Amino acid sequence: MSTTLAPSLSDIWDADRSWTLKTYSEHHGYEAWRRAIHTDPAKLIETVKDSGLRGRGGAGFPTGLKWSFLPKPDGGPRYLVVNADESEPGTCKDMPLLLANPHALIEGIAITSFAIGSNHAFIYVRGEVVHVYRRLLAAVNEAREAGLLGENVLGTGYHLEVTVHAGAGAYICGEETALLDSLEGRRGQPRLKPPFPAVAGLYARPTVVNNVESIASVPGIIRGGADWFSSMGTEKSKGHGLFSLSGHVTRPGQYEAPLGITFRELLDMAGGVRDGRSLKFWTPGGSSTPILTAEHLDLSLDYESVGAAGSMLGTRALQVFDETTSVVRCVTRWTDFYAHESCGKCTPCREGTYWLKQIMHRLEAGQGTESDVDLLLDVCSNIEGRSFCALGDAAAQPITSGIKHFREEFEQGLHTPAWELFPYEANAAFSGATR
Amino acid sequence: MTIDTNGYPPEVHARLGADAQQILARYPEPRSALLPLLHLVQSEDGYVSPAGIAFCAEVLDLSRASVSAVATFYTQYKRRPNGEYTVGICTNTLCAVMGGDAIFDRLSAHLGIGNDETTEDGRITLERVECNAACDYAPVMVINWEFFDNQTPTSALDAVDALIEGRPVTPTRGADSVATFKEVSRVLAGFDDGRANEGVGAGLATLEGLKLARSQGWTAPAMDGSDDALEQGGTSGTQPPGAQPVGDVGSSAERKPTTPADSRADTVEKVDQKGPQA
Ligand SMILES: Cc1cc2nc3c(=O)[nH]c(=O)nc-3n(C[C@H](O)[C@H](O)[C@H](O)COP(=O)(O)O)c2cc1C
Ligand code: SF4
Ligand code: FES
Numbered sequence: 001m002s003t004t005l006a007p008s009l010s011d012i013w014d015a016d017r018s019w020t021l022k023t024y025s026e027h028h029g030y031e032a033w034r035r036a037i038h039t040d041p042a043k044l045i046e047t048v049k050d051s052g053l054r055g056r057g058g059a060g061f062p063t064g065l066k067w068s069f070l071p072k073p074d075g076g077p078r079y080l081v082v083n084a085d086e087s088e089p090g091t092c093k094d095m096p097l098l099l100a101n102p103h104a105l106i107e108g109i110a111i112t113s114f115a116i117g118s119n120h121a122f123i124y125v126r127g128e129v130v131h132v133y134r135r136l137l138a139a140v141n142e143a144r145e146a147g148l149l150g151e152n153v154l155g156t157g158y159h160l161e162v163t164v165h166a167g168a169g170a171y172i173c174g175e176e177t178a179l180l181d182s183l184e185g186r187r188g189q190p191r192l193k194p195p196f197p198a199v200a201g202l203y204a205r206p207t208v209v210n211n212v213e214s215i216a217s218v219p220g221i222i223r224g225g226a227d228w229f230s231s232m233g234t235e236k237s238k239g240h241g242l243f244s245l246s247g248h249v250t251r252p253g254q255y256e257a258p259l260g261i262t263f264r265e266l267l268d269m270a271g272g273v274r275d276g277r278s279l280k281f282w283t284p285g286g287s288s289t290p291i292l293t294a295e296h297l298d299l300s301l302d303y304e305s306v307g308a309a310g311s312m313l314g315t316r317a318l319q320v321f322d323e324t325t326s327v328v329r330c331v332t333r334w335t336d337f338y339a340h341e342s343c344g345k346c347t348p349c350r351e352g353t354y355w356l357k358q359i360m361h362r363l364e365a366g367q368g369t370e371s372d373v374d375l376l377l378d379v380c381s382n383i384e385g386r387s388f389c390a391l392g393d394a395a396a397q398p399i400t401s402g403i404k405h406f407r408e409e410f411e412q413g414l415h416t417p418a419w420e421l422f423p424y425e426a427n428a429a430f431s432g433a434t435r
Numbered sequence: 436m437t438i439d440t441n442g443y444p445p446e447v448h449a450r451l452g453a454d455a456q457q458i459l460a461r462y463p464e465p466r467s468a469l470l471p472l473l474h475l476v477q478s479e480d481g482y483v484s485p486a487g488i489a490f491c492a493e494v495l496d497l498s499r500a501s502v503s504a505v506a507t508f509y510t511q512y513k514r515r516p517n518g519e520y521t522v523g524i525c526t527n528t529l530c531a532v533m534g535g536d537a538i539f540d541r542l543s544a545h546l547g548i549g550n551d552e553t554t555e556d557g558r559i560t561l562e563r564v565e566c567n568a569a570c571d572y573a574p575v576m577v578i579n580w581e582f583f584d585n586q587t588p589t590s591a592l593d594a595v596d597a598l599i600e601g602r603p604v605t606p607t608r609g610a611d612s613v614a615t616f617k618e619v620s621r622v623l624a625g626f627d628d629g630r631a632n633e634g635v636g637a638g639l640a641t642l643e644g645l646k647l648a649r650s651q652g653w654t655a656p657a658m659d660g661s662d663d664a665l666e667q668g669g670t671s672g673t674q675p676p677g678a679q680p681v682g683d684v685g686s687s688a689e690r691k692p693t694t695p696a697d698s699r700a701d702t703v704e705k706v707d708q709k710g711p712q713a
Contacts, residue, residue, distance in 0.1 A: 005648040006655035018636040089527045089566040096641040127511050130580040131609040138631035163461045166623040168509035185469030187508040224658035231656050246570035253571045253643025319529050333528040428534035430587040
C-alpha cells in the first residue's frame with residue numbers, strides 16, 4: 001500500500017496572501033484557540049498527549065508529556081519559548097512555514113501558553129532570515145489588534161504577551177539551553193541538565209521549549225481531535241510532518257506526509273534523482289543524522305525505523321546526493337561547519353572538531369597519511385559521548401557514518417584529491433561550474 | 436561636535452536611548468535586551484562600534500567587557516564597518532555541492548575580495564554563510580538576509596553588479612527590494628519597517644508537495660468533528676496561572692529567590708503586562 005501526501009500545515013500555503021490574519025481566518029484560523037480558551041488547560045494537555053505528537057525539532061520527545069513536566073503553579077511566571085533557530089544543515093521547513101503562514105504558529109502559541117499557564121511567550125527566530133522576522137512581527141500585531149493576544153484575550157481575562165526575538169547567527173543557539181542563555185542576553189552556550197528547562201528555564205523559571213512545527217501542529221490537534229492526528233503515521237510516530245527534499249532530486253521542496261512514508265515514495269514524488277542519475281547517499285534528518293545509502297530506499301521514515309537503521313529521523317531534512325558526489329568533500333564541509341559552530345565550552349568538541357577538520361582537509365586534497373582514517377575514528381570516539389551537548393556527538397556522525405559506508409573513498413584520500421575522483425563541476429545545479 | 440562620555444553625540448544618544456526603552460519593555464529582565472540592542476547599534480554605525488558597546492553597557496549596567504564578550508560570540512555582529520550590502524553565499528555542504536562554491540569563487544574574483552572582506556567603496560561585504568534554511572532552493576545567496584534562490588554564477592554576478600551601480604535588486608522570497616545593512620539591522624532590533632506584506636508567501640519549491648497533492652487529489656484525513664473530547668472536559672476553564680499554591684518537592688518553587696520575580700506574589704501580572712513590543 002502506498003502512502004500519499006497529507007497537506008495539513010501546508011494546505012494554506014498556496015492561498016492568496018496566505019500570511020495574513022484574513023486569509024488564515026478564512027481557513028479555520030483561530031477556531032481552535034477560541035475553543036481552547038474555554039477549556040480546562042489540563043484537558044488541552046491531555047489531548048496533545050493523546051495525539052501522540054512528538055517534538056519536530058529533532059529529538060522527537062512527546063510534546064504533551066513535556067508540558068506535563070512543569071511543576072505546579074507557584075505564583076511566579078512560567079514561559080513558552082518557541083525554537084525558530086532552524087540552522088541544522090539541510091533543515092528548511094520552519095522558515096518557509098513561517099513565511100507562508102506565521103499565524104499557525106501564533107495560534108499554537110496561544111493555545112500552548114494557555115495550557116501550561118504562561119502569560120509570556122517568546123519566539124527565538126534566527127537573525128539571518130529577515131523577511132520571516134517581519135512576517136512574525138506583523139502577525140503578532142495583527143493577532144493582538146484582533147484581541148487574540150494581549151490583555152483580556154477574547155474577553156476572558158487571560159492575558160498573553162508574545163515577544164519575537166531575533167538571534168544573531170549561531171547554530172548552537174538551537175540547542176534549547178543555549179537558546180535560553182542567548183535569550184537572556186548571554187553567549188549562547190549550553191547549560192548543564194538537569195535541571196531541565198521545565199523546572200528552571202528562562203530566568204530560572206519553569207519553561208517549555210518547543211520547535212516551530214511542533215507548536216504549529218497544536219491548533220490542528222485541538223480542532224480535529226487527538227484521533228484525527230493519530231490516524232496518520234505509525235504506531236509510535238503519529239501525525240503529519242514536513243519532509244524537506246533537497247539536492248540532486250528533480251523537484252526539491254517541501255512534502256508534507258504522514259510519518260512512516262518511505263524514502264522511496266518521497267523520492268518518487270520529487271521526480272527521482274535528477275537527470276536519471278543514481279542515488280549515492282542521503283541524510284534522513286540533517287547533517288547530524290548518520291548518512292544512509294540506496295540500501296535504505298525503502299526505509300519507513302518514522303523515529304523507530306530510522307533509529308533501527310542506525311540513523312535518526314531528526315528534522316526530516318532529506319539531503320540527496322547522486323553518484324557524481326564525493327563523500328569526502330561533503331563530510332569535510334560538514335566538519336568545517338561543526339568546527340565553526342562549536343561553542344568552545346567543552347574540550348572534546350572544541351579541540352576535537354579542530355583536529356577533525358585538519359584531517360578531513362588533508363584527505364580531501366589527497367594528502368592524507370596512512371593512519372588518518374583510523375585517527376578520524378579515534379578522535380570521533382573521544383568526542384562522541386564525552387561532549388557537553390549534542391553538537392559534539394553530531395560532529396562525529398558524518399565522519400563515522402561516511403567511513404562505515406564509503407571507507408574506500410576516505411582511503412583514496414591518501415593519494416588522490418576528491419575533486420579528481422569526483423569532478424566538482426559535475427555536481428552543480430548549473431553547468432560550467434569550475435572549482 | 437561634542438562627544439559625550441559614551442561616544443555618541445547627545446542627540447544620537449537620546450534617540451537611541453528612546454529606542455532602547457522600547458526594546459527593554461519587551462522583556463521581563465533587562466539583560467534579554469542585549470541582542471536586539473546590538474542589532475540597534477549596528478543600525479546606527481554599520482557595525483558594533485566602541486561607542487555602541489559603551490551604549491549597551493550603559494543601558495544594561497554591564498561592563499563593556501561583558502558586552503564585547505557577547506557581541507563576539509555571534510557572527511552577525513560585525514567588528515569592522517560592514518558594507519552597505521552583505522552578500523552571503525551559502526557554502527554549507529548541500530549548497531556547496533549544488534554550485535555554491537563556484538558562485539563564491541566567481542564573486543570573490545570579480546570583486547577582488549575574500550571571505551568577510553569589504554569592497555573599497557564600502558558597498559559590498561562578501562561572506563560564506565552556513566546553511567540558511569533554504570536548501571530546497573540550492574544554491575542560495577542571501578543579500579542582507581533576503582533570499583536569492585537557485586543562483587548561478589551569472590545571476591549572482593548580475594545582482595552584485597546592480598548593487599554596485601545602485602540599481603535595485605529583488606529577492607526571490609522577501610521584500611520587493613533589499614534594504615541596506617543598517618535598515619535591516621533595525622528590523623532585527625525589533626522595529627517593524629512595515630514591509631511584511633511585500634513579496635510572495637511561498638516560493639515554487641515550498642509548494643512542490645502541495646502542487647502534487649492537489650493534482651493527485653491527496654488530502655489529509657477529513658476532520659469529522661466527532662472528537663469532542665474538549666467539550667466533555669468540564670469548564671474549570673480560565674484559572675489564572677499562579678492560582679494554585681506551592682510546587683512539588685524539588686521544583687522551582689523551592690529554589691532560592693534569584694530574580695526579583697521570585698519574591699513578588701504579583702509577578703505574573705506585573706511582569707507580563709509590560710506592554711506591546713514595537
Ligand atoms: C546543536 C543543536 C542545534 C539544535 N537546533 C535546533 C533548531 O534549530 N530548532 C529546533 O527546534 N531544535 C533544535 N535543536 C533541538 C532543541 O535542543 C530541542 O530539542 C527542541 O527545540 C525541542 O523542541 P521539540 O520537542 O518541539 O522538538 C537543536 C539541538 C542541538 C543539540
Ligand atoms: S559539545 Fe561543542 S557546542 Fe556543545 S558545549 Fe561542548 S563545545 Fe559547546
Ligand atoms: S545548505 Fe545552503 S541553504 Fe541549506
